Ligand SMILES: [Zn+2]
């Protein structure tokens with residue numbers, strides 16, 4: 001009958017601690033330590049974007065992404081855009097209806113984008 005602590009249990013717990021990883025809540029990337037998670041957040045999520053969408057003002061990380069953003073969010077067929085919130089409309093009539101009835105300004109476009 002032995003009263004010694006079982007070393008295999010302790011090392012298993014230590015291994016689990018080592019394997020514990022830290023996930024970025026903003027992009028889901030998994031980092032191995034809290035320090036690297038913190039630096040990831042600082043470098044990836046707190047830097048200024050090199051590109052900004054000229055239509056809605058959204059910050060974009062690369063030129064390719066900006067092109068993709070323009071294609072998906074700002075269809076060429078929509079020629080009229082609201083000067084207050086940047087929303088686009090295919091017809092001037094729709095834009096007028098929007099500006100007169102349901103434009104909430106810049107905050108609105110920031111929320112929907
Ligand atoms: Zn992240």
Ligand SMILES: [Zn+2]
Pocket residue numbers: 053054055056057058069070073074
């Ligand atoms: Zn945009």
Ligand SMILES: [Zn+2]
Pocket residue numbers: 082083084085086087098099102103104105
């Ligand atoms: Zn508007």
